[in-house]
Amino acid sequence: MTESSGATAGHGTGDWEAPVISDGVPDRCLQCTIRADWGHFRRIDRTVTKQTYRIPPRTTIAGLLAAIAGLDRDSYYDAFSLERSAIGIEVLEPVRTMTMPSLGLGTNPSETFERAGGTGRKTVQVEYPDSTTNRQIHSYEYLVDPAYRLSIATEDQAVYETLANRLDAGTSHYTPSMGLSELLATVTTPEAVETSVGSVAGDGTSVSVASAIPDATDAVIPQPGQTQHVERVPAAMAADASGRWTTDYADYAFAGGESIEAAPAELSLGTVGDRAIAFY
């Protein structure tokens, strides 16, 4: 897939300089589109049931980009922190969800796991779900034909460069997926994977924003007949030796496949190609 964009010429492989982000808007960014037949971004307020967010949480996008770049678990939160990175998310298709039951093996170690081999102390022991027990029905809510275009900037030179090289070459270190490992995603990029970010022209009162509007839902100007979603998702994480935790949540407003009119004052807006993107 090729998308038109204002390309920044002159980059060869390996020659990518990390953008500068001021007031939340980068001077340039990488672009890619992720699509899949199905998606599932499990909501954090659910364990008994499995509903999905309509928009991938910013933390999930960071994880997806880290997978493409091949970064270790827990190593990339700083590169995608709110201070050092800016991400714009466009929801390209109308949001459609479907709930489906699926059968699975239980994973409770004390109930449905089998062990084989040695003691596990000096000799190897393997643990696996007992495949002879009854399957359990779990119902999942899936996104149908989800597609998102991402505008990505991080000031972390190494991460930016690795990611740019991967996207430019059309390769990925780990397999990209739309939330769950079995929901494979395709990643496509415009011919020039990096593009400059321009300022946003407008009358100062209203701008048609192509991306979801983060953390400023009161900037949204409602349009008759337009179905707007507002969703609160995890936005940033931090980690130490004990593990990782959520450090920020953000409300995203979006209308699947359509632009949203918004007051520009509260947003970190930049122009990518011919589209106004709200970065967060």
Place this chain on the structure above:
Amino acid sequence: MAEPDPDIVEQYLPDGPISSLRRIQALYGALAEAEAGDADGEFGLYYTPGDLSGYVTQGEDTRYLATAHVDLTGESPELTDVSVRPLQPSDVDMLGYARYPPGRGIDHSITHRGAKGGSDSEQTVGYLKQRLYRWTNGGGAEPAIGELADEHPDGWVITQLAALGGKDDIEEQLTQHVEQEFPATEPRVTATVAITIDPGELEHAPEGASGVGEFYPGQLHVLNAGMRARKLEKLSRKNLEDSDPPSRGQGACMVTGKEAEVFGTAQDPLAFYTVQHAEKFPHLSKSDAWRSHSISAEAALLIQSGGAFVDECSRTRGGIRVYTLPYFVDCSVDDAIDLHRLITGDATSIGDYHDQGEELFPDAVERLRFYVIGVRNDSGDINVLFEEPSVTAYWPRRVAQAHTTTINTETSTTFDSTAGFAGLRGDSSFRHLGQAGRHPNTMLRAVVDGTYARDTLERPFEEAPVSDDPREWLTQSLLTGQEIPVERLLSEYVARLEDETDLANDQYGTYVLYVQIAQLEALARAGLLVSQTGQTELTTPPRMHDSTTDTTEPPTAFADGGTPTDQPSIAFPEPTDDGELKLSSLREYRLARFIDERPALADNPERRGVFLAGVLLGQLAHHQRRNRDMNQTLRDMHPAHRMTGARLSRLFPELISKSSAYATEMKSSSTQLFSETIERLIDAVGDHPPSERDWALPVEDIRFHFAVGTAYGADAQSQAYELRDEHRPSEPADDA
């Protein structure tokens, strides 16, 4: 219902937009606290005085407060007395009560509720001893309170109580005091302590205290802090083993967004979240729950407080618990108080909420949104069947209005003698079609409660607990205005028709088909249908003739760009010389008009052919039953749900030959019976005789429109009679 205190609403209303279910739950909690009016102060959210309402003296029913009076002014703590006296409502505030729901164990506050069934003096002594010994961590069973006692500047108060509770003869002392005063009955008992203390020795002096005096738990900061510590310990330890570390840490609260101490194991009144699902999440570490489900104590408490209001906004339909939670995205204090009036009223559905909202806050009602969740709870196995965070009344009302327009003979010919079906004339008891179908409010209810979708679509998973139930798919689409692919709708319609058909008993699912016809047309009128194969004529609402007007769509919204006045008018038949209207002419008029008004038939010759083949079959089957007394009619032999293009091609010559045979039999002047249908049928498919035809229509399209045709044909004669009665020549035929 008390008006909520605006100051408390202001204090606890989440900042920013109401953008998640958790924030709605917290908003409802803020309203519950504001209604109770006691959430002021540092510990306000923790108190649950409402849980003592069954323990205060009411009328002749006496309930008792047993108080251990302790003196902490001397060298060592001393039990001076135990009083057992009626618990008056005015006493409740000073008790600082906070309940811990599980039946076993003790309450969070040192004040404790005894057994619901009543307690005797022995049990009461037990409660009092536990206040002094167990709650204070005397035996090490309440480490959170023990820790607090070590850290709090007034922690010595708890330590002293524990020391008193640990005395060998404490039980004896308590028993002596209690037995003197205990009533003969076994009343409900609340047990507490009252402490004589010098406020000068406390870092946190009791409010308004001037000198040595006796204070109850609600008045002493250290006892309240102990209560809070115990509550927070429970928040972080729910479902954890004793050996597990607690689930708490520093992070961003998912409700407030603020950096705070967050907990991972907060109770969810909806029970969608627990930390025990190891069978679904391999290697789940319950102690790490705070990392992803991070919630501050305040938000967790508000969510618990809001549980009752959430429940009030639900009802059960068809085995599914449906929560319809009204909210405003941008919610001011005034908005929140409006919401309180709404959710404490009778309404539980979008239609009712909207009606009441119009009365209570007409200026704000258009901003009202609904968080709709459908839950199936099969003995604790909880499944969310659908969940729509942002529903407005707009689409359901629009669909309801469009349906009403379709059913009403003033505005549509679909169920009218002029052109349409008999419907269930005279029987107003059938859902969606009789009188009920003409009232927008009744239909609004049917749309939002799901019966509108359940009465037309396949019910494939009656036994299974969860599924992608097409009926829920349609209901969701109607709630949210999501476009509905007409191809899928037809396919689900046909599947349901097959379910409804019982050929052995002459059941053709006619009622369901009528509702489907009305629904399809209503959805087209509401602008919700979309064709994935470019068949826009299927998604275009009927064009209207004459005086009939469509009230939901502007008259110019026709596929061909025409307006009503541009439409060729079908001339009403002239009476014959003897002044009678010929039935065959009326049948022809009706058929021509029905087709002409409907782009799905008028603009697609092939579908028109399918429909007309159905009409002819319906007419012939009716004739077979009526005039030839046949049990096994053509309709039984060629059910619509088995129709295909190939079968249709084979059926065509059979219909034609039957028609001419019956014409001969009836000594008809015409060579064909129902020639008005046959002429149009041949016209529709004439360039490709059906027997040689390669049908392009998808099979569900063929089946549905064949079914529509069959039902139309079965009604044709009786509707023509009806029309003749309405247009007796003595009356001017104003429709002509």
